[in-house]
Amino acid sequence: MTEPKPSATSVVPAVDRSGEILAIDGLKVHYKARQGKHPVRAVDGVSLQIRRGETFGLIGESGSGKSTIGRAVMRLVEPTSGRVHFDGKPISAMSRRQLKQLRRRFQIVFQDPTSALDPRKTIINSLREPLEVQGLATPAALDRVDLLLSRVGLNTSFRDRYPHELSGGQKQRVNIARALVLDPVLLVLDEAVSALDVSVQAEVLNMFAALKVEFGLSVLFIGHDLAVVAHISDRIGVMYLGKLMELGPTDEVLDQPLHPYTAALRSAEPEVVPPSDRVRHRILLTGEIPSPTHPPSGCVFHPRCPYAQEVCSTTVPEWRDVGDDRWVACHFVTSVDGHPHPTWGSPALG
């Protein structure tokens, strides 16, 4: 198991790998489609564990099911099958009352900072709301709200303002403070910095890293931007059409992608590097992501995979532990160093 690389400016603490805070087991979430008899297979059999104190990044394009996983963890959607355990307790089988009790331990922040705030409530009232709902609005708890506001970089002048008076970055800070009001242990961040400008995004990412340490959080970070997800995550999972393609420690997965989709995603990411320093070649995927109502047979990636063989269209690849803390779903990858194609596993593809 690889520890995060030491760095002079490191803000990532050593991760306590003694246990899992969240375990997702064979999760399927199928929605009834508006028309037709085929359900939308938003999540189609995903298993992953989030370790205590780690940031786990879930990356994928639209329709990959990454956000649905976040919602299923919060039980904002009901799983079709599979289990979600939080701190050893089965979230997926709880009554509403039990769930309300437990919910203060895990919180979610969404992409759009505006729609998550009630426009008629002052900032301070929005921040107090979770305490009131949970019946925890003690004077000490209410004092803590002020502390949290300053902790996310907003001074007391913001207490009595309304959301429309705040910028997008400031609103997202309020949402983050609100998620922390109940002192959670797991935070789900669903595209939480995607709507922000790059300089604001940098501040918020730095803040996440600091808050994670300060509050002893474990984080499920969901995003579509590879550089952003990789920046913040200890391990990442790569999703495509409702399934995990690959999972492992961030640096290893990006340096040596084992799944062709990971390699293609990595190569499609625009690189901010002077042209004369570029070494990478792009694997241009043909076609587009198929519909999750009619996912391809066999490996869901096979119609776009440059290396697909006959078996890929007939047989679903096994979700395989290939060693070194890495998992991959590909018929042709059986070990970390067993690349059947010489161009795999390097960012300089082609």
Add this chain to the structure above:
Amino acid sequence: MSSAIDGVGRSAASSAAPKTPLLRVEGLTVAFRKDGREVRPVENLSFQIGHHERLGMVGESGSGKSLTSLAMLGLVDAPGLHVSGALEFDGRTYDLGSEALRRLRGDEISIIFQEPMTALDPVFTVGHQLREAIRRHRSVSRGEGKRLAIEALAGVGIPDPGRRYAEYPHQLSGGMRQRVMIAIAIACEPKLLLADEPTTALDVTTQAQILDLLRELNESRGMAIMLVSHDLGVIADLCDRVVCVYAGEVVEDASLEMALRAPSHPYLEGLLKAMPRVGSRGTQLYAIPGSVPAPGAAPRGCHFASRCSYAEDVCAEPQVLLPSRTGGSVRCVRHGELDLVGVSGDPHRSPAS
């Protein structure tokens, strides 16, 4: 490092300042009155695009980059908004408030936007819309128009173009719709394609396809491209030259190579340092302090001074564009004394092994 800059700087100088540009915008100003005071979200902005060039205009929200691209084509038409300045296109000069600009648009300059769904008419098939766009510029029969339209769909990489011709916009994916928009935009064989955040709504693998398509059209047809985006990654992928806009002004104009390797303006340096990169994991990102000022609220001197870590007394004076050490231009009086840090290829990341 400095010798490398000088070396490349000389060669970059020629590409950064084409002698006879395709398009030149001179002194573009967009103004409106607010609380009895004139506010200028874009002020005295000038830049140029060479023939066949791929220019990227980068800036954050509120920088004025989108307003610039709309105003230069006469597409800003709100009561109370006043646009002034001049546009020179292919040797002819146009007044930026004038009707003549309308003819230029859609004839020699085309534009595509972020959301193709709002630009396409939902009640007509994509084929109909493309055919009519072709027929506006070429006197051909409907049948010939259809044939050319199907050919154009194939030309922008739409598979099964005959079938797609008869489909409605909602039946197409976002990437396919943007391809249709590109096909419509290039139907008049423009000399310049203005693309305003064309891939922002698309997934990264689709974005890569669209950027490749734009590059290919630039190379095969010699059509110049002006790409407006908040995303330096997208601009780095496609463009040869970068114009960086802040608070309604151009703050730096440089070749892509120099803009990334050796930025001359502290704002551009800040943007580069703020970007998470593969390999930045576990480090603190640089965050530019403060936020983009609202129109009219920027400091009187250098608009960036209040957020700039290099600011000194001299920065309180109004700034002009000066020639930069890297062969472009920069709006920073201190640029010659600063040693700003750019980005380079990661030496720890070895090429294919």
